[in-house]
Amino acid sequence: MxxxxxxxxxxxxxxxxxxxxxxxxxxxxxxxxxxxxxxxxxxxxxxxxxxxxxxxxxxxxxxxxxxxxxxxxxxxxxxxxxxxxxxxxxxxxxxxxxxxxxxxxxxxxxxxxxxxxxxxxxELKIFLDYFFEKNKDLFRSIKDVFKFNEIGEAFNVSVEQIQLHFLSKLQGQYCMKSIVKYQLVRFNRYFCPICNLYMCSWHYSSKNQRVFIESEPNEEMIMNIQSIDNFYETDFKPNQMNLKESIWRYHMKNKQEIDIRCTKVERCGRFNCNNKKRLKKFQIKSIEQLLEFGFMNCCFINQILQHPIYKIYCNQISSIIKNYSNKQLNHNNKSQQNIMSPEISDGFDSYSQKLQKISNYQQQYTPCFHEGSCKDADCSCVMCPKYCCCKGKCEKKIKRCDCKFCGYDEKKHKFQCPCFNSGFECDPTICKCTNCNNVNLLMGISKQLILGKSLICNGLGLFAAQHFKQYDFIGEYRGNYLLLDEESFIIEQCNMLTGKHYLFEVDDKWQIDGTYYSNYLRFINHATNQSETANCQAIILFSEGRWRIGMLATKEIEVGQELYFDYGDKFKTKWLQEFNQISQRYFQSK
Ligand SMILES: C[S@@+](CC[C@H](N)C(=O)[O-])C[C@H]1O[C@@H](n2cnc3c(N)ncnc32)[C@H](O)[C@@H]1O
Structure with a gap:
């Protein structure tokens, strides 16, 4: 043949x-x-x-x-x-x-x-299964996986279809990466990306809150996963203080909703489903993390973990809640009891009072979280730090440095680091610098200082307890953040009584008030730069989501020398002359 x-x-x-x-x-x-x-x-x-x-x-x-x-x-x-x-x-x-x-x-x-x-x-799916199986070692990162225009062209299917399919097929870290990112998008809808607080109005304006809490995820979001590169990654764990506050706010905010939707964890009106499918490991882990938060409501957990491919249902969550160890449950219940009944436990403000108070505060910086790119959305950020949840390639995203040394270059007589020069502290989670000297606020660095009787005025003053080189970082000027409004006016009035002022203006809207909560740096007295007595300088740097004040030595300072910096024109005219006169009169009359 x-x-x-x-x-x-x-x-x-x-x-x-x-x-x-x-x-x-x-x-x-x-x-x-x-x-x-x-x-x-x-x-x-x-x-x-x-x-x-x-x-x-x-x-x-x-x-x-x-x-x-x-x-x-x-x-x-x-x-x-x-x-x-x-x-x-x-x-x-x-x-x-x-x-x-x-x-x-x-x-x-x-x-x-x-x-x-x-x-x-x-039969695209079968092919993609095969293709993925064969090439999975090649897919080093999630981005590579999405380069499948060629398949799309060859098989006359949309790239989105392929993406969606691969997303459901991705295994191990690739899968986790995309899921974690997706969950973070959802997580950031409910929790503040800076302080992890539920319904934080300190960092997010209440307008943003409403918009993002009410909006549901759409299919588009999942398609945009690969473009969400820069938003803040958190391990979902707030600090203990925020955790308590979060649970309290959550329960107060959702009290009615919880009653309607999930009176018992196993019964849910909205996501009623008898799906017996077993959840994946990462889903269980995520649920447990949220349980650790104290959020026992399966609807709420469901909303955060919803995913168009990895579906999750209330009854599945509720079974995990049930299995959650009794010890954990008791612990959480106890803490919830305290938080749920603030009226009984102590003199808490009512929820509405508290929210009202909170909404009076605004952070100097509000991370943007809008639909579309910053350009399209006409975003108000001057620059977008990492906390901003901008989608796509953001032109305003802060570029981070890769210096060999961040700090003052003694030979060139200038600060080399581009982060420092644009008013930012380096961020070790983003910057690639090797020998960084621009993380002092973050590290909480403070030189050795002694409080003593000032040589320049009647009050106290701050003295060096060690030798400072020029441009050494001395410490952070700490205090409460105040808007230049009624509250700062009241503090000013109080300060007038003593003649001592601890308000430090960060910009034309914000002040840091060292009257109640502060550190030794509030005792540094004033001397003009012209008089050459001033040996320090305040610098304002953006660090950890807010503008903070650091103090630098402008000269070499010997042990025992008093520290002075120029309070600025306002102090010279308004504070020193006018206010000191008033305080003098006040004390004379006593
Ligand atoms: C931030 S406090 C400094 C610490 C203050 N000396 C104390 O005993 O608490 C600022 C206040 O110190 C006083 N002060 C600072 N520098 C001064 C100066 N050069 N001359 C007179 N009073 C000064 C003023 O009363 C000012 O309101």
Whole structure:
């Protein structure tokens, strides 16, 4: 028999097999069927065709060749999927090869590839499974996975379809990465990206809060995952203080809602579903993290962990809540009791009073969280620090440094670090600098200082207890953040009584008040820069989500020398002259 005939016969046989496969698929209940095909013409062919269900509940056909023509062998050891891609992909062996034969084979291959592509359009998922399985080592990062325009073009499917499919298929770290990012987007809708506080109006204006708490996720979000590069990553754990506050706010805010929606954890009006599917490990871990927070409401947890592919239902969450160790539950219940009934536990303000108070405060910096890119949304940020949740490539995103040394370059007489020069402390989570001297506020660095009687005025003053080099960082001027409003006016009035003022203006809107909560640096007295007595300088740097004040030595300072910095024109005119007169009068009258 000629080789040409063998190939043609095999081609016929394949067509027959395909016909049978199609028949099987068309049957309504194709689940786990198998047929045995025997063809005996010039040669004897035997094949078992089995239909199984794959992970996505799709029919997966496997052909088990019991007799493969002697001189025809399949190119790939994974026959099933290769077959689907190139059913006629055959190789000749032990045969005489002629040009004509090659032409026929190539033609047959091309035809079968075209046919396969046609088939694959309908069975994209199976192909993608195979493709992913084969190439998964190549997918180093989630971004690489999304470079599948070529597949899209070849198979006439949208890239989104492929993305969605891969997202459901991604395993291990790739999968976790995308899921964690997705959850963080949701998490940031409810919790402040700076302080992790539920409904934080200190960092997020109440307008933002309402918008983002009410809006539900849409399919678009999942498609945008790869573009959300820069938002703040947190391990979901707030500090203890914020945790208590969060739970309290959450329960106060959602009291009514909880009553309506989830009176018992196992019953839920909104996500009522009897899905018995087991959750994935990372889902369970995320639920447990939220339980640790103290959020026992399955609807709430559900809202945070919702995912278009990794579906999660209240009944699944509730079963985990039930299994959550009794010890944990008791602990959380106890803390919730305290938080839930502030009226009984102490003299807390009522919720509305408290919220009112909070909404009177504004942070100097509010992370942006708007729809669309910063450019499109006309975002008000001058620059977007890492806490901003900008989508896509943000032109305003703060660029971080990769200096070899961040600090004062004594040879060039200037600060080299671009972060410092643009008013930012380096952020070790983003900057790539090696020897960083621009993280003093973050590290809480403070030189050794002594409080003593001032040499310049009647009150106290601050003295060096160690030798300072020029441009050494002395410490942070700490205090409460105040808006230049009524409250700072009242503090000013109080200060007038003593004649001592501890308000430090950060900008035309904000002050840091060292009257009540502060450190030794509030005792540094004033001296003008012109008088050359001043040996320190205040610098305002953005660090950890807010503008903070640091103090630098502008000269070498010996042990025992008093520290002075220039309070600025306002102090000289308004504070020193006018206010000191008033205070003097006040004390004289006593
Ligand atoms: C931030 S406090 C400094 C510590 C203050 N000396 C104390 O005993 O608490 C600022 C106040 O110190 C006083 N003060 C600071 N520098 C002064 C100066 N050069 N001359 C007079 N009084 C000064 C003023 O009363 C001012 O309101």
């Amino acid at each position: 000629k080789k040409k005939d063998i190939i043609l016969e095999y081609k016929l046989f394949k067509r027959y097999v395909q016909h049978l496969q199609l028949k099987l698929l068309q049957e309504e209940s194709y689940q786990r069927k198998s047929i045995n095909v025997k063809v005996n013409r010039n040669r004897y062919y035997q094949i078992d065709i089995k239909v199984n269900i794959n992970r996505d509940n799709l029919p997966l056909i496997t052909n088990h060749y019991k007799s493969i023509p002697q001189n025809i062998r399949l190119q790939n050891p994974i026959p099933v999927l290769l077959e689907r891609l190139t059913p006629m992909s055959v190789e000749l062996s032990q045969c005489e090869e002629t040009e004509e034969l090659f032409r026929i084979i190539q033609q047959a291959q091309q035809e079968s590839i075209d046919k396969s592509k046609q088939l694959l359009r309908n």
